[in-house]
Amino acid sequence: MNAAEATVTKAVPGMKRAIPRVSRFGDRAFQWLTLIMAFSIFVLIVLIGFELFYGARPALEKFGWRFLVSSTWDPVNDVFGALPYIYGTVVTSAIALLIAVPLSISTAIFLTELAPLWLRQPLVIFIELLAAIPSVILGFWGFYVMVPWLHDHIYPVLRSGLGFLPFFRGSDNGPCILSAGIILSIMIIPIITSVSREILRSVPGLQREAAYALGATRWEVTRIAVLSYAKRGLFGAVILGLGRALGETMAVTMLIGNAPYVGTSVFAAGQTLASVIANEFTEATDNLYSSALFEIGLVLLGVTLVVNALARLLLLTFAGPSVKPQQ
Amino acid sequence: MKKNSLSITAVSALILAMLAVSCSKNSGSAAPAPSGGNPSSGQILINGAGSTLDYPAFTKWFEVYAAMDTNVQFNYQSLGSGAGQKQLLNQTVDFGASDAPMTDASMAGAPGKILHLPIVGGGVAIVYNLPGDPKLKLDGATLAEIYLGTITKWNDPKIVALNQGVNLPDLSIIPVHRSDGSGTSFIFTDYLSAVNDIWANSVKKGASVKWPAGVGIGAKGSEGVTGQVRQLPGAIGYAEVAYADQNKIPYAAIKNAAGQFVLPTPDSVSAALATATIPDDFRFSIVNAPGDKTYPIAGPSWVLIYQKQNGDRGKHLVAFLKWAITDGQKISQTLDYAPLPDALQQRELKLLDTVTY
Numbered sequence A: 001m002n003a004a005e006a007t008v009t010k011a012v013p014g015m016k017r018a019i020p021r022v023s024r025f026g027d028r029a030f031q032w033l034t035l036i037m038a039f040s041i042f043v044l045i046v047l048i049g050f051e052l053f054y055g056a057r058p059a060l061e062k063f064g065w066r067f068l069v070s071s072t073w074d075p076v077n078d079v080f081g082a083l084p085y086i087y088g089t090v091v092t093s094a095i096a097l098l099i100a101v102p103l104s105i106s107t108a109i110f111l112t113e114l115a116p117l118w119l120r121q122p123l124v125i126f127i128e129l130l131a132a133i134p135s136v137i138l139g140f141w142g143f144y145v146m147v148p149w150l151h152d153h154i155y156p157v158l159r160s161g162l163g164f165l166p167f168f169r170g171s172d173n174g175p176c177i178l179s180a181g182i183i184l185s186i187m188i189i190p191i192i193t194s195v196s197r198e199i200l201r202s203v204p205g206l207q208r209e210a211a212y213a214l215g216a217t218r219w220e221v222t223r224i225a226v227l228s229y230a231k232r233g234l235f236g237a238v239i240l241g242l243g244r245a246l247g248e249t250m251a252v253t254m255l256i257g258n259a260p261y262v263g264t265s266v267f268a269a270g271q272t273l274a275s276v277i278a279n280e281f282t283e284a285t286d287n288l289y290s291s292a293l294f295e296i297g298l299v300l301l302g303v304t305l306v307v308n309a310l311a312r313l314l315l316l317t318f319a320g321p322s323v324k325p326q327q
Numbered sequence B: 001m002k003k004n005s006l007s008i009t010a011v012s013a014l015i016l017a018m019l020a021v022s023c024s025k026n027s028g029s030a031a032p033a034p035s036g037g038n039p040s041s042g043q044i045l046i047n048g049a050g051s052t053l054d055y056p057a058f059t060k061w062f063e064v065y066a067a068m069d070t071n072v073q074f075n076y077q078s079l080g081s082g083a084g085q086k087q088l089l090n091q092t093v094d095f096g097a098s099d100a101p102m103t104d105a106s107m108a109g110a111p112g113k114i115l116h117l118p119i120v121g122g123g124v125a126i127v128y129n130l131p132g133d134p135k136l137k138l139d140g141a142t143l144a145e146i147y148l149g150t151i152t153k154w155n156d157p158k159i160v161a162l163n164q165g166v167n168l169p170d171l172s173i174i175p176v177h178r179s180d181g182s183g184t185s186f187i188f189t190d191y192l193s194a195v196n197d198i199w200a201n202s203v204k205k206g207a208s209v210k211w212p213a214g215v216g217i218g219a220k221g222s223e224g225v226t227g228q229v230r231q232l233p234g235a236i237g238y239a240e241v242a243y244a245d246q247n248k249i250p251y252a253a254i255k256n257a258a259g260q261f262v263l264p265t266p267d268s269v270s271a272a273l274a275t276a277t278i279p280d281d282f283r284f285s286i287v288n289a290p291g292d293k294t295y296p297i298a299g300p301s302w303v304l305i306y307q308k309q310n311g312d313r314g315k316h317l318v319a320f321l322k323w324a325i326t327d328g329q330k331i332s333q334t335l336d337y338a339p340l341p342d343a344l345q346q347r348e349l350k351l352l353d354t355v356t357y
Helices: A002-018 A021-063 A083-114 A117-132 A135-162 A177-201 A205-213 A218-247 A250-255 A273-283 A287-318 B002-030 B055-068 B081-089 B104-108 B140-148 B157-162 B183-195 B197-201 B221-231 B241-246 B266-275 B311-325 B328-333 B342-352
Strands: B044-050 B072-077 B095-098 B114-128 B174-178 B217-219 B235-240 B253-255 B298-306
Touching: A021 A287, A083 A117, A083 A177, A083 A218, A083 A273, A083 A287, A117 A177, A135 A177, A135 A250, A135 B221, A177 A218, A177 A250, A205 A218, A218 A287, A250 A273, A273 A287, A273 B081, B044 B081, B044 B311, B055 B072, B055 B311, B055 B328, B072 B311, B081 B095, B081 B298, B114 B183, B114 B221, B114 B241, B114 B266, B114 B311, B114 B342, B140 B157, B140 B174, B140 B183, B140 B197, B140 B253, B174 B183, B174 B221, B183 B197, B183 B235, B183 B298, B217 B221, B221 B235, B221 B241, B235 B241, B266 B298, B266 B342, B298 B311, B311 B328, B311 B342
Parallel strands: B044 B072, B044 B095, B174 B217, B174 B235
Antiparallel strands: B095 B298, B114 B235, B114 B298
């Protein structure tokens, strides 16, 4: 990717000279137009943030920071706290990443490095098809097919085999935090896989050739020349997937069991920030109640921003000399 | 460079102008005045919003009523009871519909007096999934304990005592509740509050409540609850009778205030509407109503209108409501709604006569 960017910047001065002077007005107008478009995204985000903040003000004033650490969500008595929902959002997304990252990156490596050429295109098409399935359809499938199957065949095995861990104990419902994490992983696999594939494809062939020339095996070539070169890009792909997992609503609402929960068991029913909004906003008659739901939206926006910021920080620590792409 | 910064100023000015326009538009739409009026066809458009429970009844009524009054056209958005109340308060609709009565606090914020008109009755069925689909009998105390998490097995002595001769398995009970705010939850929790003191003092009643921690799971919508119950052996849930019938899930006979076990049917819910004590403002509850034939977990759904109506539109709306409360009941009955008893119909017509234009 970096290499591609470099070629573009180099090409630009030459292109400018090639354009005849007459069209300068058109050029400027075009520049303005794209600038407005780019700006409008910024304005949109600021407006959304402001609206959420404005709507959440009564709850912000009443609960302050306690909103983030309190586990009570009681619309009848007007007491609201978001901790179980923050917990549910973070844990389901973490489970999704735990499953999806190894799967997606191995798939991407297979597709770019190992698969025979005739197999690559069909596989890519299938992965893109998976990305095109609307989340409500995945939710339906999860509700009627995946969860009952997991409940009958996989969860009992986990329970008896890994029951000594606190994660695999507790209630036996079917819809639970683990089920939601699994459906999320299915939803983010195509995103992480296609972006990773593009990243790996952009690793210059010279890297590989150099490693082969040093007598590296195929695995060593992949590890030293390809993966370490592409590390930052792959990390970016994972962050894209995480972004979707954090905000995903419909399929999660259908499979998570919708009961506020903070604890160690992945078999317990949970709830996420997005699912509580989807569940409750239609009947939120009371002012403070709907304002608390606005604040949940604000928290979700905040969690997304924090996770993205942390990811970028982590990315900076990667930037050792060995990884920096050579120009 | 200089030119560049100039153009940036111009652009930001433009964006500011766009913002200003969009903001002023926004404040304009927040102002009252229900839209509609007279479109080119000369028809009056009356807007309503609210309860999803009422939606099938309204759709059918509008269809039949269209032939009786061609000057008026109805539009109903089934956004949920909460949205119905909110839109009525904001005066963005001509009428709201709600499965729970409005509270004094929310009516205090209204620009005028709001009338509650019971429009249909509905029963809430207790559905379950047990091997062999036995016919169950339950009472309020047992139901409350199941949802409080103090009864956890199907072969609990309290359930066995109510169901002599039924072979109840040693299976965990998974109580399923609505995860979304819902009038059905309101009726159900209203009932549990009426029959169980612990419930009345801890969880209380509401369209969304704080369900006892660690007990069971939540599912979205009545179809979510019935779907979940059908999936999970040992599950118990509550849903409108129509959903239980459509999904062919067995539902329990519930012990009423007179000690009889009754199934939810339009007749048993109507019986509850007839025997309940109904105050003049029509904000009432019919859970656990007296009488041998009453089904105890039931409730009315209300249409909400302002007492001061807006001229011609108001007259058309009131005429429609009068029809729906009387003749319309035969039509809604075909859709599994419980019809309003005659005495209640007469009282509501009297209330509608107090509307001013």
